[in-house]
Amino acid sequence: MKTPAFVLSAPEIRQQLAAMAGADGGKTEADHEVRKYYKQDHAPILWVDAAGVDQRADSLLAWLHQLGEIGLSEQAFGVKAIENDLNIFRSLGFDDDKNTASRVAARLEYRLTKACMRYCYGQRFGFVNPHRTLNKLDIEKQDTVRRYVKYRGLFDVDIDSPDDHYASSLASKIAGDSIAGYLREIQPRDAFYQRLKSMLPQASTPEQRQRIMVNMERCRWRRHQPIATEGKRIVVNIPAFHLYAFSPQETLDMRVVCGGVNTKTPQLSSNIEWMEANPQWVIPTSIIENEVARRAGDSAYFARNRYNIVDKSSGQTLDASQVSRQMLLSGKYRIAQKGGTGNSLGRIVFRFKNSFSVFLHDTSTPGAFQRDTRALSHGCVRVSKPFELARFVLDSPDEWLLDRIRIAMGMTPETEQGQQWLHSHPDPESHNKIIGYIPVTPRVPLFIIYYTLWPDEAGVLQTWPDVYGYDKVMWNQLKTFVE
Numbered sequence: 001m002k003t004p005a006f007v008l009s010a011p012e013i014r015q016q017l018a019a020m021a022g023a024d025g026g027k028t029e030a031d032h033e034v035r036k037y038y039k040q041d042h043a044p045i046l047w048v049d050a051a052g053v054d055q056r057a058d059s060l061l062a063w064l065h066q067l068g069e070i071g072l073s074e075q076a077f078g079v080k081a082i083e084n085d086l087n088i089f090r091s092l093g094f095d096d097d098k099n100t101a102s103r104v105a106a107r108l109e110y111r112l113t114k115a116c117m118r119y120c121y122g123q124r125f126g127f128v129n130p131h132r133t134l135n136k137l138d139i140e141k142q143d144t145v146r147r148y149v150k151y152r153g154l155f156d157v158d159i160d161s162p163d164d165h166y167a168s169s170l171a172s173k174i175a176g177d178s179i180a181g182y183l184r185e186i187q188p189r190d191a192f193y194q195r196l197k198s199m200l201p202q203a204s205t206p207e208q209r210q211r212i213m214v215n216m217e218r219c220r221w222r223r224h225q226p227i228a229t230e231g232k233r234i235v236v237n238i239p240a241f242h243l244y245a246f247s248p249q250e251t252l253d254m255r256v257v258c259g260g261v262n263t264k265t266p267q268l269s270s271n272i273e274w275m276e277a278n279p280q281w282v283i284p285t286s287i288i289e290n291e292v293a294r295r296a297g298d299s300a301y302f303a304r305n306r307y308n309i310v311d312k313s314s315g316q317t318l319d320a321s322q323v324s325r326q327m328l329l330s331g332k333y334r335i336a337q338k339g340g341t342g343n344s345l346g347r348i349v350f351r352f353k354n355s356f357s358v359f360l361h362d363t364s365t366p367g368a369f370q371r372d373t374r375a376l377s378h379g380c381v382r383v384s385k386p387f388e389l390a391r392f393v394l395d396s397p398d399e400w401l402l403d404r405i406r407i408a409m410g411m412t413p414e415t416e417q418g419q420q421w422l423h424s425h426p427d428p429e430s431h432n433k434i435i436g437y438i439p440v441t442p443r444v445p446l447f448i449i450y451y452t453l454w455p456d457e458a459g460v461l462q463t464w465p466d467v468y469g470y471d472k473v474m475w476n477q478l479k480t481f482v483e
């Protein structure tokens with residue numbers, strides 16, 4: 001006759017699983033999927049059968065025992081509890097109280113699945129979701145009456161993310177005995193991730209450890225357009241306030257100004273497609289609302305800043321003294337600053353597709369580059385070496401093209417042809433118009449990133465300030481898996 005404590009009862013196991021799912025307060029996406037799975041009627045049991053618990057559990061535990069190498073805690077994945085129950089199950093150490101075979105089997109089933117889901121979601125896609133976390137930080141507009149809130153977009157990088165079927169796919173891998181191979185497959189291969197991982201044992205303070213782990217987390221976000229390590233590319237690291245341009249032939253670096261704390265520069269990946277010399281600056285709606293509208297009717301202000309007010313429907317330029325604040329806020333009028341000397345975009349702008357109307361550009365106030373902290377713009381990136389960057393992005397430009405860019409930027413031409421042209425065109429206004437649209441072919445990949453540990457132009461790893469506070473925000477979520 002079988003001892004009741006040793007009997008595996010499928011109905012009792014399912015009852016226990018449903019109870020554990022109901023009591024589980026875990027807040028991660030993986031936790032939600034585990035609860036949903038075990039609240040299903042007749043959800044397949046994944047880890048436990050009449051023969052016991054096989055090597056799949058051991059394969060998972062082997063990876064969980066390496067959590068310390070990436071700074072995470074075994075406790076956050078329930079490793080000790082799993083091992084205790086596994087020992088009871090395999091040694092047949094059941095009793096009639098809390099450790100009946102069915103209760104131990106249910107605990108193992110639930111905890112193994114939760115640990116596996118947490119680990120796979122995190123190592124494959126990141127333990128912090130940047131789209132959900134970073135794009136819900138800064139309120140751009142809100143209406144408390146209508147309960148409407150619009151957040152400022154801060155992260156617009158295409159990265160891998162789990163689809164609606166990822167959890168069921170994981171369940172299938174567990175049931176189909178392919179989970180061991182999948183656990184190997186999802187390990188981050190990024191070289192910078194490995195470099196940071198190797199630094200963890202040498203971290204001498206909790207702050208250093210947190211900084212390393214937060215930047216490792218950024219490496220887990222698998223970009224559809226990975227940060228290039230070969231070919232021509234441009235990287236802007238916001239915390240460093242620095243631009244790095246690389247090609248097989250040369251390396252260029254320069255100081256930049258990025259967005260202020262309230263007007264942050266977004267993280268994005270794109271491609272430089274064209275440049276524009278002496279561009280007109282169409283003032284964004286946010287700047288009109290916050291800065292320009294209050295100067296409505298002040299014709300001296302608009303003249304001094306070379307701002308034109310244009311009716312969008314008719315194209316007519318209006319007299320600034322006749323335009324009210326309400327008109328400027330209506331959205332029916334465009335305010336643009338004429339190109340040339342004094343323009344806020346400087347003498348050249350580098351255009352690339354993005355969702356924020358931001359770009360790289362020259363500036364009419366170069367003194368800002370002398371500051372250590374350069375979080376000053378409305379979101380665009382101002383570059384300190386605009387001509388050098390223009391020359392870099394062009395593919396084998398001829399000297400006449402470069403001289404036309406120099407002349408348009410108010411620089412001295414270097415060729416005889418350029419000097420002759422300048423001599424025959426004394427009107428400064430003609431200098432502004434010598435060249436306008438300049439295509440960039442082939443396009444040059446651009447990555448605007450946010451790493452507080454990142455190599456400088458010499459490849460030496462440097463620590464950069466957390467200017468936007470992203471490290472702190474990410475750590476508040478990441479520490480769930482540490483403590």
